[in-house]
Amino acid sequence: MSPTRIPEATVARLPVYLRALNSLLDSDIRSCSSEELATAAGVNSAKLRKDLSHLGSYGTRGVGYDVEYLRYQISREIGLTQDWPVVIVGIGNLGHALANFSGFSSRGFRTVALLDADESRHGELVAGCPIRDFGELGQIVREHGVAIGVIATPASAAQAVCDQMIAAGIRSVLNFAPTVLSVPEDVDVRMVDLSSELQILAYHEQRKAPHVEGAPGTEGVA
Amino acid sequence: MSPTRIPEATVARLPVYLRALNSLLDSDIRSCSSEELATAAGVNSAKLRKDLSHLGSYGTRGVGYDVEYLRYQISREIGLTQDWPVVIVGIGNLGHALANFSGFSSRGFRTVALLDADESRHGELVAGCPIRDFGELGQIVREHGVAIGVIATPASAAQAVCDQMIAAGIRSVLNFAPTVLSVPEDVDVRMVDLSSELQILAYHEQRKAPHVEGAPGTEGVA
DNA sequence: AAGAGTTTGTGAACGTGCGAACAAACTGAA
DNA sequence: TTCAGTTTGTTCGCACGTTCACAAACTCTT
Numbered sequence: 001m002s003p004t005r006i007p008e009a010t011v012a013r014l015p016v017y018l019r020a021l022n023s024l025l026d027s028d029i030r031s032c033s034s035e036e037l038a039t040a041a042g043v044n045s046a047k048l049r050k051d052l053s054h055l056g057s058y059g060t061r062g063v064g065y066d067v068e069y070l071r072y073q074i075s076r077e078i079g080l081t082q083d084w085p086v087v088i089v090g091i092g093n094l095g096h097a098l099a100n101f102s103g104f105s106s107r108g109f110r111t112v113a114l115l116d117a118d119e120s121r122h123g124e125l126v127a128g129c130p131i132r133d134f135g136e137l138g139q140i141v142r143e144h145g146v147a148i149g150v151i152a153t154p155a156s157a158a159q160a161v162c163d164q165m166i167a168a169g170i171r172s173v174l175n176f177a178p179t180v181l182s183v184p185e186d187v188d189v190r191m192v193d194l195s196s197e198l199q200i201l202a203y204h205e206q207r208k209a210p211h212v213e214g215a216p217g218t219e220g221v222a
Numbered sequence: 223m224s225p226t227r228i229p230e231a232t233v234a235r236l237p238v239y240l241r242a243l244n245s246l247l248d249s250d251i252r253s254c255s256s257e258e259l260a261t262a263a264g265v266n267s268a269k270l271r272k273d274l275s276h277l278g279s280y281g282t283r284g285v286g287y288d289v290e291y292l293r294y295q296i297s298r299e300i301g302l303t304q305d306w307p308v309v310i311v312g313i314g315n316l317g318h319a320l321a322n323f324s325g326f327s328s329r330g331f332r333t334v335a336l337l338d339a340d341e342s343r344h345g346e347l348v349a350g351c352p353i354r355d356f357g358e359l360g361q362i363v364r365e366h367g368v369a370i371g372v373i374a375t376p377a378s379a380a381q382a383v384c385d386q387m388i389a390a391g392i393r394s395v396l397n398f399a400p401t402v403l404s405v406p407e408d409v410d411v412r413m414v415d416l417s418s419e420l421q422i423l424a425y426h427e428q429r430k431a432p433h434v435e436g437a438p439g440t441e442g443v444a
Numbered sequence: 445a446a447g448a449g450t451t452t453g454t455g456a457a458c459g460t461g462c463g464a465a466c467a468a469a470c471t472g473a474a
Numbered sequence: 475t476t477c478a479g480t481t482t483g484t485t486c487g488c489a490c491g492t493t494c495a496c497a498a499a500c501t502c503t504t
Binding site for chain 2: 199
């Protein structure tokens, strides 16, 4: 049914389509055309159709897509029909926000442990889950079959945490620490770099403005 | 000096190079080859050289790059030599983390205001900055010349907040709310979708594992 | 000064992604 | 049944991004 590999660019958009479909279901819309769904997802309709065609033929010509059915097919393709236990390491401000983020838990991702090196915070409850010692990582991974780890530590600790995760058997890492992680071939790392995003915006903003008044940096703010 | 437009893919990597250069400077390394810098940035050396060639000829053949000089050139190209006032809207867990994130303030991005619709939180200090009412957005944008806005509200409020930002004069938006924003042509939006990243990892993880034991979802955790 | 050794910057080949256009397939009316 | 209208799935051309390979340019030794 899905003989060929799905292009990376398509994979990156599947979660967006999924969100759009959920949003349509919330509005009690049971069926939609590629045009409607594409608008809801913020993409071109041709691109949407091509993306979906990589998963199979789940639409009906002349009619459109059944929202519920398509949602299930995408969920299954991504792997959201199964349960994904996740550990979060580094419970600072960001780790705290991630632990409370409903978008994780509502998609089959289950936070099984929050870990931090700071002993003084052990036992503290965050989002109903106690903070435990980082040393327990191996045991937790084995016990729950954790495959995905989230790093929300300072940059200085990230590589060491990542190494420990891989030693414990984790093969997919979501990294929020602003540093490049080096990992073996068979381990996937995705990086979310908050300040990079702002810098990219700044670049385009600088190009938009014909010229900003005054010399940069020296004028005081009254 | 930079007559042609810089490719989007290159722009997205410039912040990574900048971080790598800063890291080298921290280790008192004053000069480096494309190979070294590429390793530090986690990319191919040919790609790095081609990326840098879009900015100009800032290296010396047979020698390499002067770390400090290259860092300045990239900073200038991105626009980090000037000051970027930023407003953050939605001071929940995530907004709180963003306000405290040092990676913003250390790169020329200055948080000039934290805004939230919840009156009960007005006046509360977060990262030394008081939470103010969302209604003050227009005045703050005018006063400080804010060009970049960060949305960290729930998805349901994001579009309205975005519309208000644009009405106030903001032309670049960094969106953390899990929803697609519709904006005019001349406004830039970058989306950071935390749960999408996890879903992409899950897709690849599912493909890696030959097959997970047992039926998914029904087995209890002892 | 000349030549061996390095390293950058770039031209060319290759692969991937995108958008338009169209054929295939379905619905519904006559 | 047949025909007009609609919408999907796919083919094709083009632009963008990546990697290889090499010429240009620099340093250092002899």
